[in-house]
Amino acid sequence: MTSRRLISLAVLTSLLVLGFLLAQTAFAADEQAVIATIKLRSGEMGTAEERNRISALENQLSAAIKNSSSGEFDGDEYGGGVCTIYMYGPSADRLLSVTLPILKGFHAPLGSFVIKRYGKPGAKQDRIPLGDP
Numbered sequence: 001m002t003s004r005r006l007i008s009l010a011v012l013t014s015l016l017v018l019g020f021l022l023a024q025t026a027f028a029a030d031e032q033a034v035i036a037t038i039k040l041r042s043g044e045m046g047t048a049e050e051r052n053r054i055s056a057l058e059n060q061l062s063a064a065i066k067n068s069s070s071g072e073f074d075g076d077e078y079g080g081g082v083c084t085i086y087m088y089g090p091s092a093d094r095l096l097s098v099t100l101p102i103l104k105g106f107h108a109p110l111g112s113f114v115i116k117r118y119g120k121p122g123a124k125q126d127r128i129p130l131g132d133p
Contacts, residue, residue, distance in 0.1 A: 031120050032071075032092035036085040036103055039111040039131065045078050054083050057106050061087065061099055068098045082112075092116045100128070107132045 038054060040046035046054070054076070062073035071089020078084075089095040096116050103114060110131035117125040 032089060032095070033115070033117040034087045034089075034092055034095045034099055035115040035117065036087075036099075036130070037113055037115070038083045038085065038106075039109045040078075040081050040083060041109055044081055046083065051078075051083075053106075054085075057102070058085060060102050061085065064098050064102055065089070065095070068094075070094045070098045092118055096128075103130055106130075 038057075040050055042050060045051075058073065058076060065071055065073050065087060070091070071087060071094075074086040074088055076083055076085045087095055087099060093116070096114070100114065108130045112130040114128045114130055115125050116128065117123055
């Protein structure tokens with residue numbers, strides 16, 4: 001291999017490593033979270049009606065997060081009689097200020113709540129009740 005090719009390869013490798021490190025830093029900045037846990041009224045996975053209602057809620061949350069540039073809507077998980085909704089961004093406080101009015105307007109069943117987490121799992125977090133009696 002010529003020295004010019006070796007230099008080009010070294011530069012390319014350095015750029016790839018730098019890009020990876022920048023991506024990791026950006027991901028770490030977006031690691032704060034708002035996690036909503038909606039208690040289901042019917043069984044492990046809820047009824048079709050509950051799932052449709054939660055799907056409409058998720059569409060509202062996703063649009064509000066996108067329009068406010070406060071983070072990203074990451075999806076949901078059903079099981080154990082709850083639906084857990086995951087949202088991430090650089091500021092859990094900002095993300096909550098965008099999503100809480102929508103979540104409160106949903107009128108979730110008693111026992112539903114939101115976790116506002118200030119970092120990766122294990123970081124400081126606050127629990128906010130959501131449920132209506």
